[in-house]
Amino acid sequence: MTTTPALDTDVLVIGAGPVGLTLANLLGVRGHRALVLEARTELIDYPRGVGLDDEAIRTLRTAGLWERIEQFTVPHHVVRLVNGEGQVLATNDPQTQEFGFPRKHGFNQPVVDRELAAGLRRFPGTELRFGHRVVALEDRGDHVMARAEQVDADGVVTGSVEVSARYVVGCEGGSSFTRKWMGVAFEGKSPSTRWVVVDVLDDPIGAPNVYLGADPKRPYVSIGLPQGIRRWEFMLHDDEPAELAEDRAFMNGLLSRFVPDPASLEFINQRTFTHHGRVATSFRQGNVFLAGDAAHLMPVWLGQGWNSGVRDATNLAWKLTAVLRGDAGDALLDTYTVERHKHVADMIDVNMAAGSIMKMKPFGGWVRDRAASALNLVPKWKSYFTELRFKPMPRYAAGVVVDQVSLEPGTARASFKDAPLAPFVDSAGEASPVGLQFIQPRVHTAEGRHLLLDDVTGDWWALATWGTNPTRFLSPADLDLVRRHGIRLLSFVPETQREWAEKEYADSPAPVTVVGDTSGALKRWFDVRACGLVILRPDRFIAAAALNQQASQALAAVAAAGSLVPAPSKNGVLP
Numbered sequence: 001m002t003t004t005p006a007l008d009t010d011v012l013v014i015g016a017g018p019v020g021l022t023l024a025n026l027l028g029v030r031g032h033r034a035l036v037l038e039a040r041t042e043l044i045d046y047p048r049g050v051g052l053d054d055e056a057i058r059t060l061r062t063a064g065l066w067e068r069i070e071q072f073t074v075p076h077h078v079v080r081l082v083n084g085e086g087q088v089l090a091t092n093d094p095q096t097q098e099f100g101f102p103r104k105h106g107f108n109q110p111v112v113d114r115e116l117a118a119g120l121r122r123f124p125g126t127e128l129r130f131g132h133r134v135v136a137l138e139d140r141g142d143h144v145m146a147r148a149e150q151v152d153a154d155g156v157v158t159g160s161v162e163v164s165a166r167y168v169v170g171c172e173g174g175s176s177f178t179r180k181w182m183g184v185a186f187e188g189k190s191p192s193t194r195w196v197v198v199d200v201l202d203d204p205i206g207a208p209n210v211y212l213g214a215d216p217k218r219p220y221v222s223i224g225l226p227q228g229i230r231r232w233e234f235m236l237h238d239d240e241p242a243e244l245a246e247d248r249a250f251m252n253g254l255l256s257r258f259v260p261d262p263a264s265l266e267f268i269n270q271r272t273f274t275h276h277g278r279v280a281t282s283f284r285q286g287n288v289f290l291a292g293d294a295a296h297l298m299p300v301w302l303g304q305g306w307n308s309g310v311r312d313a314t315n316l317a318w319k320l321t322a323v324l325r326g327d328a329g330d331a332l333l334d335t336y337t338v339e340r341h342k343h344v345a346d347m348i349d350v351n352m353a354a355g356s357i358m359k360m361k362p363f364g365g366w367v368r369d370r371a372a373s374a375l376n377l378v379p380k381w382k383s384y385f386t387e388l389r390f391k392p393m394p395r396y397a398a399g400v401v402v403d404q405v406s407l408e409p410g411t412a413r414a415s416f417k418d419a420p421l422a423p424f425v426d427s428a429g430e431a432s433p434v435g436l437q438f439i440q441p442r443v444h445t446a447e448g449r450h451l452l453l454d455d456v457t458g459d460w461w462a463l464a465t466w467g468t469n470p471t472r473f474l475s476p477a478d479l480d481l482v483r484r485h486g487i488r489l490l491s492f493v494p495e496t497q498r499e500w501a502e503k504e505y506a507d508s509p510a511p512v513t514v515v516g517d518t519s520g521a522l523k524r525w526f527d528v529r530a531c532g533l534v535i536l537r538p539d540r541f542i543a544a545a546a547l548n549q550q551a552s553q554a555l556a557a558v559a560a561a562g563s564l565v566p567a568p569s570k571n572g573v574l575p
Helices: 018-029 054-062 066-072 109-122 177-182 242-246 248-255 305-324 331-358 362-375 379-386 453-457 476-484 495-504 521-527 548-561
Strands: 002-014 034-038 051-053 073-075 079-083 088-092 104-107 126-130 132-139 144-151 157-170 186-189 194-200 210-214 220-225 229-236 267-274 277-280 288-290 398-402 409-411 442-445 448-452 462-466 488-494 512-517 533-536 542-546
Touching: 002 018, 002 144, 002 305, 018 034, 018 054, 018 109, 018 126, 018 305, 034 132, 034 157, 051 054, 051 305, 054 066, 054 305, 054 453, 066 073, 066 109, 104 220, 109 126, 132 177, 157 177, 157 305, 177 288, 194 242, 194 248, 229 242, 229 248, 242 248, 242 267, 277 331, 305 331, 331 398, 398 548, 409 548, 442 453, 442 495, 448 453, 453 488, 453 512, 462 521, 462 548, 476 548, 488 495, 488 521, 495 512, 512 521, 533 548, 542 548
Parallel strands: 002 034, 002 157, 034 126, 079 210, 157 288, 398 542, 462 488, 488 512
Antiparallel strands: 051 104, 073 104, 079 088, 132 144, 144 157, 186 277, 194 229, 194 267, 210 220, 220 229, 398 409, 442 448, 442 512, 462 533, 533 542
């Protein structure tokens, strides 16, 4: 055995799955050192996740990797729930693109994971090491010491290495060493139902979408994936041993319902799994965090396991950056659990309910089928499934948010009915936009045309007003805070006014980017939200929404909610 000299990094990421790799890329993009240690000797090479949503794509673009990954996806991945007779009970085919991309994509995870791993080579401070199994952690307050065993392909320990890191993030899956070290409970259920999954090359069907077969005799899933891959999943009955998954004759029998010659299929993955619905009680202990499957496990029905993990990485990455840069205090990191835990729990509940619908016995299936037929006759209820409205959108009611009505930091009520503009807004449900992601239309600026809005707002803080110059509502002290934290100021205007506004705002006390609303999407958004100003977080979630004249108050509240370090006073001393 050999002992490697101690390593030093800003963030130690344990596990080279998609969540750990995404987190490391986001840290690298923002200039931080990240070391990823993976116990395996190579990336997992068999397909697992198959669904990629528009929220995750925004993250991949922030990481600078979407152009490489897009080629391995299928946009507009339609999902149809069918019964045992093949009757379509519900179709999930959302057509909206409020975040700039189709809502759902099919994807091939092994090749996407390889692009995430390759992305780390762009940064001098990020590194991926295989064959390193973390076996010990010690949080020393101002840093964490970790010890990893170096293991070969046979699992033989050949050496060890120590790592000093400011923070550690466990992304090593459901059996997470990090979570066990933290001692937090992993609450939820692990249903006894088992499923066998098989992926084959040269798709013998060719249907490009997804079928969820709610067949009482044997529920199944059939999925068309990129690169000509077809996936099937079949539920095993209680009296069927898991070993049958390795029996080619048994598998051929399952597949014979769908293809005329199952014996000729080339299998590339054949496994048995159980659906879990579990979430850790906390995602943080001191300087150690959990993300992805280490923090939560959910059934596969809505394709949200991969996406939920990427949401974790998105939320945690900018907060680690803010603290590492000295822009924010440690309290900001407490908001990670506050913001992510509830949404993950809600998503697990929806997935568990979807699984119950899939696995109904004959009488329950009969009732389900007739209820679905009746609901499809009502456009409102039909669109509830078609447009994916049942999927819980991340909305942060606590954390780095400001209440739209009171402008108090730290919490945000769901309604703006008591806000000053509310009586003049005709908005169904009066839902406050605070805590939700901001939209992403294509826009024009002086720098380019038909740009996605994220390319204009950037990947850090932004303050935007509709139709006005935001600096008109900010005091000199506010502008100092804007400069201290690199907050980008934007003015959203109709494209017809853009050139005028660019000239008019040229001598502002701080740079203002004028954004031309070419489609009317931004105007429509502000028209029903009872606000004229938004403050956007680095993850594109809305931290505050207010009247333009409330800009100073809203900015101060965001600074408080995010534990942001104040700007220096005139003599250079922090107040």
